[in-house]
Amino acid sequence: MSCKEDRGTVKVVDGKYKPSGKFHYPAPNTPIKDEKGKLLGITNPRDIVHMHSYGGEAIFFESLGKGKLMATKCENPDCETTGSIYMPFRIFCPDCLTRNKVIDITAKAKKNAIVHSFMITERTGAFNTLPTPIKFVNVEFEGVCTILMGALIRGEPKIGMRVVPIFRTKKPDYTILDLLWVPADWPAKDLPEGYTY
Amino acid sequence: MITFSDRQLKIPKMTKPVYLVTAGMSKFARAFPDRKTEEICIDAFTEAANFIDMTPAEMKKYIHTCYYGHFADHFGDQLLGEAAIHDRLGLDPLGNIGVKTGGATGGSTLWEAYKTVASGYSDCTLALGWERMDEVPTDEGNNYISCAADKDWETPMGHIYTGYYAVMAQKYWQVFGKEEESFRRTMAEISVKNHGYGRMNPHAHGGMKITVDDVLNSPIVAHPLRALDCCLMSVGAACGILADEKTAYEMTDNPLRIDLAAGSHTLRAADRRDMEIPLLPNETKDQYRNLDKEFPGGGRYPGFTGFLAARMAAYYAYRMVGIEDPTKDLDLVELHDAFTISDIQTYEDIGIRPYGHGRDYVESGDCYHTNPRTGEPGKLPANLSGGLIGCMHSVGATGIMQVTEVAQHIWNRWGEMHGDEAKWERFGREKPKDWQNLQVKGAKRGLAISHAGVGSHVTCTIVQHPDHVLPGGMFE
Numbered sequence A: 001m002s003c004k005e006d007r008g009t010v011k012v013v014d015g016k017y018k019p020s021g022k023f024h025y026p027a028p029n030t031p032i033k034d035e036k037g038k039l040l041g042i043t044n045p046r047d048i049v050h051m052h053s054y055g056g057e058a059i060f061f062e063s064l065g066k067g068k069l070m071a072t073k074c075e076n077p078d079c080e081t082t083g084s085i086y087m088p089f090r091i092f093c094p095d096c097l098t099r100n101k102v103i104d105i106t107a108k109a110k111k112n113a114i115v116h117s118f119m120i121t122e123r124t125g126a127f128n129t130l131p132t133p134i135k136f137v138n139v140e141f142e143g144v145c146t147i148l149m150g151a152l153i154r155g156e157p158k159i160g161m162r163v164v165p166i167f168r169t170k171k172p173d174y175t176i177l178d179l180l181w182v183p184a185d186w187p188a189k190d191l192p193e194g195y196t197y
Numbered sequence B: 001m002i003t004f005s006d007r008q009l010k011i012p013k014m015t016k017p018v019y020l021v022t023a024g025m026s027k028f029a030r031a032f033p034d035r036k037t038e039e040i041c042i043d044a045f046t047e048a049a050n051f052i053d054m055t056p057a058e059m060k061k062y063i064h065t066c067y068y069g070h071f072a073d074h075f076g077d078q079l080l081g082e083a084a085i086h087d088r089l090g091l092d093p094l095g096n097i098g099v100k101t102g103g104a105t106g107g108s109t110l111w112e113a114y115k116t117v118a119s120g121y122s123d124c125t126l127a128l129g130w131e132r133m134d135e136v137p138t139d140e141g142n143n144y145i146s147c148a149a150d151k152d153w154e155t156p157m158g159h160i161y162t163g164y165y166a167v168m169a170q171k172y173w174q175v176f177g178k179e180e181e182s183f184r185r186t187m188a189e190i191s192v193k194n195h196g197y198g199r200m201n202p203h204a205h206g207g208m209k210i211t212v213d214d215v216l217n218s219p220i221v222a223h224p225l226r227a228l229d230c231c232l233m234s235v236g237a238a239c240g241i242l243a244d245e246k247t248a249y250e251m252t253d254n255p256l257r258i259d260l261a262a263g264s265h266t267l268r269a270a271d272r273r274d275m276e277i278p279l280l281p282n283e284t285k286d287q288y289r290n291l292d293k294e295f296p297g298g299g300r301y302p303g304f305t306g307f308l309a310a311r312m313a314a315y316y317a318y319r320m321v322g323i324e325d326p327t328k329d330l331d332l333v334e335l336h337d338a339f340t341i342s343d344i345q346t347y348e349d350i351g352i353r354p355y356g357h358g359r360d361y362v363e364s365g366d367c368y369h370t371n372p373r374t375g376e377p378g379k380l381p382a383n384l385s386g387g388l389i390g391c392m393h394s395v396g397a398t399g400i401m402q403v404t405e406v407a408q409h410i411w412n413r414w415g416e417m418h419g420d421e422a423k424w425e426r427f428g429r430e431k432p433k434d435w436q437n438l439q440v441k442g443a444k445r446g447l448a449i450s451h452a453g454v455g456s457h458v459t460c461t462i463v464q465h466p467d468h469v470l471p472g473g474m475f476e
């Protein structure tokens, strides 16, 4: 129905979204009938693009393409949980609501990330781009109070195993899929296309 | 470690008692290619009116305010769907509002209706929920559901909610289930039970006569979960009418007391932080001192193995109505069995068994209508409707279906509402030759849990016969 080449793109100019190119690909409705030819309904096809802001998380998604894993930390001395480090990245501390400091935890993630839980599934939803079966891993970092979800793209997951992040540094698409996980010591020459340590 | 203030932990105290006057359900099915949503909603509404010997027109004269639950505008492909249903029910110009809390939408809709009556805003409120999950192909449906996870951090990974959810099942399976074959069979037993009870329910579309081995041989969805461990995807509607005491007794001789509380937790399981276990009235701090020793890896709370939202909903609700021990004080429950394993997790969150020991509720036979180990009535039968596994999961309707089912037992009318040959025929379903009346004899009090996502929202509904209200509740 849609064609990638003339897909719309968006820029921000003067603080406003400036879309250009083609965004909507109308397609005709078609009838839905039963075996006897009686009309029951119609199909409503559509193809829509949203313009979505990453806001304060933009630095996280931008950093993935540069091979960096950015977390955040509450540095408010008056906060009851001051010093807490958040991964997934939280723009604000959930307790004191001051803006967290962005910190680089790439080195930490390469050294001591372990699998807290995992799940292997053949099922996917429409628009999935990950190879199946998908191996979800929940990654625990030393000193971080939360547990990041990701996908293990090589090897077999196991609770407690050490994993390391890999980053789509060649042609990042600026989604969470720019970050994937492999078992510790996985050979660098066997990473998916476009990904590096 | 995070903490909560005393103000946050305050037990709700309503200004007046609230009653469930009546409730009704449509037929539930995987698809209704020949029916619009309003037709299904009107079926549920009509059943509720007829249940108290009223016509829909007569019942409408009592209704003052309306709450509508449906989780996903995407599925129905209609924004402001509430306004369409409200109009088709002919309830303009009454105030109405839509409620959306994922899988807990039905429970949350009742929660809102309850507060409206308790506050005096309204003497009589409609809570009606539905879901239309059949109008997109299954993979697009999976994508829509995955949009209820975090769109930036989770959805792009597989567009499949099961994956985000089942990591918790894996953790529970390994830490508390210890990956034991016996635990796996206990999970399967829940599926056998709920599919079996679904056979006795003309509304249900998941009734099946199966064995533990059938469950264990069904296709793998996400290890250790197999197809028969998972809930149904359904279309259908359910509704309840809530009223103050005076109005309730004008509408019927037999209204039931109803109370609700709600809890919440992070949208992403990823954001869960450690805390102390909030204790229910039947628990002590000491009993969990060695949890990590008994179940290595189980020391983190709620970690990935407990649902804080369910714990908090029960924390408030039990104290609102004076429940000291759910197994002793209640006669039946309807739980949110999205998966067999999450059903077990919920037994612990709501104190039917202590953390780590949920499986015993099944293995003891307590969760059955008739305990297969002893032949005696089960101590606390669960999901006699068939639950989400054996009856339906038409998201916005589910929590209301559960309360309808619990209430029909307390009304002592379960057999009438499920055994009626004409209903089976109207729904195009064959009543099983071995149909069994699952009415819980002498049921006076019941509970329903409505649960969203990885545990973002949970409501706990307590229904009591007004002559058998527990002592120690908020009106004493």
Ligand SMILES: [Zn+2]
Pocket (backbone or CB within 6 Å): A074, A075, A076, A079, A080, A081, A082, A093, A094, A095, A096, A097, A098
């Ligand atoms: Zn803070």
